[in-house]
Amino acid sequence: MKNLLIILPILFPFLAAITIAVAKFQEKKRNVFAAVSVILNLVFVVYLSHHMPGGKLHLLKINEFLDIYFKIDKLSIFFSSLVSILWVFTTIYSMEYMKHEGKEDRFFSYFIATLGITLGIAFSGNLITLYLFYEFLTLATFPLVIHSGSKEALESGKKYLIYSFGGATLVLFGMIILFSLTNNLTFVPKGILNNVSDSNIYLISLSYLVMFIGFGVKAALVPFHAWLPQAMVAPTPVSSLLHAVAVVKSGAFALIRITYYIFGAEVIRKTHSAGYLTVLIVISILMGSFLALHQENLKKRLAYSTISQLGYILLGIILLNESSLVGGMLHLINHAVIKITLFFCTGAIMYTTGKTEIGQIAGIGRQMPITMWCFTISSISLIGIPPTNGFVSKWNLALGGLIDGKAVFPAILLLSALLTAMYLLPVITEAFFKKGDNVILLKKEAPKKMVIPIVCITMITVLLGLFPNPILVFVREIANELI
Amino acid sequence: MLIDSFPLLTVLLLFITASIMPLLKKSNLVKGICIISFIVSFVMYLATLNRVLKTGDYFYRVGHFNAPFGIEFHVGTVECIMGILFTFVAIMVIWNSIYNIHFDIREDKIPLYYLLVNILIASLLGIVFSNDMFNVFVFIEIGNLASCGIVVVKDKKENIKAGMKYLIMSCLGSGLVLMGIAFLYSITGHLNMTYIHNELVKNYIHYPRTILITLGLFTVGLGVKSAMFPLHTWLPDAHSNAPTTSSAILSSLVLKGYILFLIKVLYRVFGIEIIRNFPILNIILVLGCLGMILGSIFAIFQKNLKRVIAYSTVAQMGYIFFAIGLGTELGIIMSIFHIIGHAVTKAALFLCTGAIIQGTGHKNLDELKGVGKEMPYTLGLFFIASLSMIGIPLLPGFVSKWYLALGSIEANKTLLIAVILASSLLNAVYYFPVSINGFFGEENLRGKIYKSKSKSLKELLPIIILVIAMIYIGIDSQSIINLIKTGLV
Numbered sequence: 001m002k003n004l005l006i007i008l009p010i011l012f013p014f015l016a017a018i019t020i021a022v023a024k025f026q027e028k029k030r031n032v033f034a035a036v037s038v039i040l041n042l043v044f045v046v047y048l049s050h051h052m053p054g055g056k057l058h059l060l061k062i063n064e065f066l067d068i069y070f071k072i073d074k075l076s077i078f079f080s081s082l083v084s085i086l087w088v089f090t091t092i093y094s095m096e097y098m099k100h101e102g103k104e105d106r107f108f109s110y111f112i113a114t115l116g117i118t119l120g121i122a123f124s125g126n127l128i129t130l131y132l133f134y135e136f137l138t139l140a141t142f143p144l145v146i147h148s149g150s151k152e153a154l155e156s157g158k159k160y161l162i163y164s165f166g167g168a169t170l171v172l173f174g175m176i177i178l179f180s181l182t183n184n185l186t187f188v189p190k191g192i193l194n195n196v197s198d199s200n201i202y203l204i205s206l207s208y209l210v211m212f213i214g215f216g217v218k219a220a221l222v223p224f225h226a227w228l229p230q231a232m233v234a235p236t237p238v239s240s241l242l243h244a245v246a247v248v249k250s251g252a253f254a255l256i257r258i259t260y261y262i263f264g265a266e267v268i269r270k271t272h273s274a275g276y277l278t279v280l281i282v283i284s285i286l287m288g289s290f291l292a293l294h295q296e297n298l299k300k301r302l303a304y305s306t307i308s309q310l311g312y313i314l315l316g317i318i319l320l321n322e323s324s325l326v327g328g329m330l331h332l333i334n335h336a337v338i339k340i341t342l343f344f345c346t347g348a349i350m351y352t353t354g355k356t357e358i359g360q361i362a363g364i365g366r367q368m369p370i371t372m373w374c375f376t377i378s379s380i381s382l383i384g385i386p387p388t389n390g391f392v393s394k395w396n397l398a399l400g401g402l403i404d405g406k407a408v409f410p411a412i413l414l415l416s417a418l419l420t421a422m423y424l425l426p427v428i429t430e431a432f433f434k435k436g437d438n439v440i441l442l443k444k445e446a447p448k449k450m451v452i453p454i455v456c457i458t459m460i461t462v463l464l465g466l467f468p469n470p471i472l473v474f475v476r477e478i479a480n481e482l483i
Numbered sequence: 484m485l486i487d488s489f490p491l492l493t494v495l496l497l498f499i500t501a502s503i504m505p506l507l508k509k510s511n512l513v514k515g516i517c518i519i520s521f522i523v524s525f526v527m528y529l530a531t532l533n534r535v536l537k538t539g540d541y542f543y544r545v546g547h548f549n550a551p552f553g554i555e556f557h558v559g560t561v562e563c564i565m566g567i568l569f570t571f572v573a574i575m576v577i578w579n580s581i582y583n584i585h586f587d588i589r590e591d592k593i594p595l596y597y598l599l600v601n602i603l604i605a606s607l608l609g610i611v612f613s614n615d616m617f618n619v620f621v622f623i624e625i626g627n628l629a630s631c632g633i634v635v636v637k638d639k640k641e642n643i644k645a646g647m648k649y650l651i652m653s654c655l656g657s658g659l660v661l662m663g664i665a666f667l668y669s670i671t672g673h674l675n676m677t678y679i680h681n682e683l684v685k686n687y688i689h690y691p692r693t694i695l696i697t698l699g700l701f702t703v704g705l706g707v708k709s710a711m712f713p714l715h716t717w718l719p720d721a722h723s724n725a726p727t728t729s730s731a732i733l734s735s736l737v738l739k740g741y742i743l744f745l746i747k748v749l750y751r752v753f754g755i756e757i758i759r760n761f762p763i764l765n766i767i768l769v770l771g772c773l774g775m776i777l778g779s780i781f782a783i784f785q786k787n788l789k790r791v792i793a794y795s796t797v798a799q800m801g802y803i804f805f806a807i808g809l810g811t812e813l814g815i816i817m818s819i820f821h822i823i824g825h826a827v828t829k830a831a832l833f834l835c836t837g838a839i840i841q842g843t844g845h846k847n848l849d850e851l852k853g854v855g856k857e858m859p860y861t862l863g864l865f866f867i868a869s870l871s872m873i874g875i876p877l878l879p880g881f882v883s884k885w886y887l888a889l890g891s892i893e894a895n896k897t898l899l900i901a902v903i904l905a906s907s908l909l910n911a912v913y914y915f916p917v918s919i920n921g922f923f924g925e926e927n928l929r930g931k932i933y934k935s936k937s938k939s940l941k942e943l944l945p946i947i948i949l950v951i952a953m954i955y956i957g958i959d960s961q962s963i964i965n966l967i968k969t970g971l972v
Contacts, residue, residue, distance in 0.1 A: 060958070062877075062958060062959070062960060062961050063960070063961040065885065066876065066877065066882070066885075066960070066961075128876065131876060132875075132876045132877070135875055135876070142919075143922075143923060146919075146923050146924070149923060149924050154919075154923070154924050157919070157923075158916075158919075161911075161915060161919075162912075165873075165908060165911050166908060169904045169907065169908050170904075172874075172904060173900055173901070173904050176885065176888040176889065176892070176900055177892070177897070177900070179889070180889055180892040180893075
């Protein structure tokens with residue numbers, strides 16, 4: 001019976017979401033309720049990770065494939081804690097931010113429901129459960145993307161749906177082929193394909209490629225990335241959380257799951273499918289950076305940067321060695337905290353001054369020093385200058401690339417870091433060193449509810465850079481099991 | 484035993500109650516009689532299924548004449564499941580019609596309408612159970628007229644036009660079926676399916692061309708009636724113009740009766756051994772694929788909500804033909820499972836659409852934007868039902884697709900998975916915008932008042948029950964599939 005607790009963090013947000021939708025709280029009460037439920041959910045996740053690692057639950061077993069199965073292992077603890085912590089900050093941030101977007105009740109109910117779905121992805125014990133929650137994720141985030149309800153928003157929402165469902169369909173295709181070979185879709189470290197004969201290697205290869213591209217759609221793999229920059233019409237908390245943390249990282253997380261828990265590194269090496277995928281990933285890394293250079297809109301620039309940074313994570317997954325996997329997973333965390341700060345800062349600027357383009361923000365560093373300092377710290381971390389956290393993950397990735405004997409990967413990483421500097425540093429120089437047209441030097445920070453999360457996450461970023469070891473050890477343990 | 488004669492009794496009951504209806508003046512009484520007759524039939528089928536599961540299939544001799552001379556009913560698991568399905572969906576649809584039939588049909592025609600409904604379902608049940616070819620033909624003809632009747636009953640210009648088109652196509656279909664039966668009779672000298680099969684097994688080698696022609700006649704004839712892809716042209720007009728109740732019955736039940744007869748002809752009368760020597764299954768498979776893809780593509784371009792759903796029916800019938808065309812045991816099982824899943828889902832979709840059209844007075848998709856604010860529950864139910872069509876896991880649509888894909892791998896036709904998936908993606912393309920434009924979009928929602936056109940819970944209850952049944956079919960798919968499997972062996 002104790003195992004039933006696993007569904008608590010998945011189910012509770014749904015209940016909270018329904019309560020918000022139905023109860024019609026006053027603003028203050030709703031904010032408190034939302035914050036309490038998100039924090040409570042974090043407590044549940046922490047409790048589960050401490051008290052029942054290895055817990056399993058077959059919630060609903062219909063037949064051998066339709067089997068809703070949850071399992072807590074290290075990887076799910078890793079992902080669920082990341083998501084839950086960042087969700088708390090985002091909830092606090094959105095309370096203030098969403099005031100000028102309106103329709104807050106609707107926002108908060110879908111927003112908190114999405115937390116439950118993302119945790120569902122984290123705790124999924126087999127591919128079909130993951131797939132189910134993956135579809136739900138699309139459905140629940142869709143209303144968030146089109147929150148403003150404008151024509152433009154509906155247009156990008158449509159694009160988001162088409163891309164996501166297209167991807168999910170590819171995943172289904174791979175899943176069916178795989179199931180016909182194995183009759184089993186459970187996640188097991190090192191994969192479930194040990195007993196499959198070599199004659200089916202072609203089918204396995206097809207299935208892996210299709211699934212990688214399918215999940216890659218959510219992880220903004222070029223050429224399936226076009227939905228991500230468009231989805232920036234969503235309110236900033238949504239962009240930050242969903243398009244830097246929950247949605248895209250769910251894609252990356254799912255890729256770790258299929259690569260190491262379904263196929264296994266050995267089998268993938270045999271299929272030689274990784275080669276084709278590496279090309280796509282390298283293109284993602286470079287193209288994302290180059291396109292980011294040309295964006296005048298701050299949010300769009302960050303969106304393209306996300307495409308490039310996600311490429312790092314995917315590269316870490318596909319290189320199939322321990323060091324690169326460690327690097328990839330570290331980057332999954334680091335990019336999440338960094339990108340969320342960057343988005344929050346952009347949102348804070350938008351909220352207080354209404355400025356969205358890089359050309360407009362001259363001198364804003366003097367007006368909003370705390371926000372811009374946090375922005376600067378995060379930018380430096382993203383570029384990967386030691387001793388920041390971005391450096392730690394990129395170091396491991398580069399090592400992983402070298403183990404394979406290919407110096408080209410470190411070279412690409414360096415080039416991309418250079419490009420990252422080129423698209424982020426101008427924002428900082430613009431903000432601090434240029435004088436604005438109308439010289440208002442009054443200090444006017446965003447409201448506290450927005451500044452506090454920014455500062456907190458920046459502190460986490462700094463701490464992750466200074467003391468990377470606890471996380472590094474944990475991630476190494478995961479990687480050790482897998483390779 | 485009395486239970487043995489339940490299948491015959493239900494058919495008779497529905498016919499007899501139908502004949503009483505025009506004598507009654509009060510429409511409420513007619514509605515009551517109609518729904519009670521279906522509830523009684525439903526209970527009888529439950530009892531029959533129970534009996535069949537305990538003691539096995541049996542042949543019921545009508546009038547105690549022995550087989551080659553008398554008419555037989557074959558009562559097996561699959562037949563009972565179909566009986567339960569047909570009566571269940573009919574109960575829900577008729578329950579729903581009680582509240583809103585007067586919007587579609589003039590008061591004085593209501594008894595006539597329910598008479599036609601009763602006759603139609605009775606004839607479908609006759610097709611399902613009868614083991615005699617000519618008997619089936621008679622039921623087909625009765626059903627034919629009754630189904631055209633429930634299309635034209637609305638008495639508008641486009642209804643009559645659609646009804647005529649339906650009648651002509653349908654009669655053509657029955658004619659072909661009759662010729663097929665005549666051919667079989669000339670080869671075998673029997674009309675009883677079991678006897679025909681025994682004769683055919685003995686001497687099919689001598690009549691390869693005749694059998695090929697016969698198979699063609701049955702496939703095309705029944706294909707017209709069950710909207711096989713290039714023969715579907717009557718369907719969108721008939722289904723979209725008919726009153727809501729009729730659309731739901733036509734789309735979810737009538738087509739299914741004919742397709743079940745096709746399955747019976749192919750697998751019981753001829754048998755897999757014989758049809759494997761002919762290309763017929765591959766042709767059905769290809770036409771099924773075409774239907775799945777092109778039906779969905781046509782649906783995307785429709786402006787009228789009811790037509791969208793009607794074309795979606797063409798696509799869904801494609802799945803059933805696809806399953807039949809696979810020619811494996813799994814294929815037949817899935818064709819029957821898809822019949823069940825689709826019947827319940829499509830009925831729910833049509834009833835929701837009917838409620839929406841009636842509530843807002845608009846039919847076109849453009850005008851229905853923002854309807855989610857006015858009728859949140861109805862559109863919500865529509866959304867859940869459409870999720871099954873799109874193939875979200877746990878719902879019956881997903882189960883069908885999954886097993887069909889496995890079936891095509893099993894039959895060494897791996898490429899066909901792409902067709903299944905492409906079709907489900909296309910389903911998403913036309914089903915999602917309805918709900919999205921209904922629920923979201925600032926411009927759409929402006930000026931709409933929340934729940935202003937909402938239906939009362941009482942009126943929504945039949946749709947809710949259909950949706951619950953649909954979810955149940957998805958979740959309990961394993962036991963339903965096992966049940967069908969036991970029925971086939």
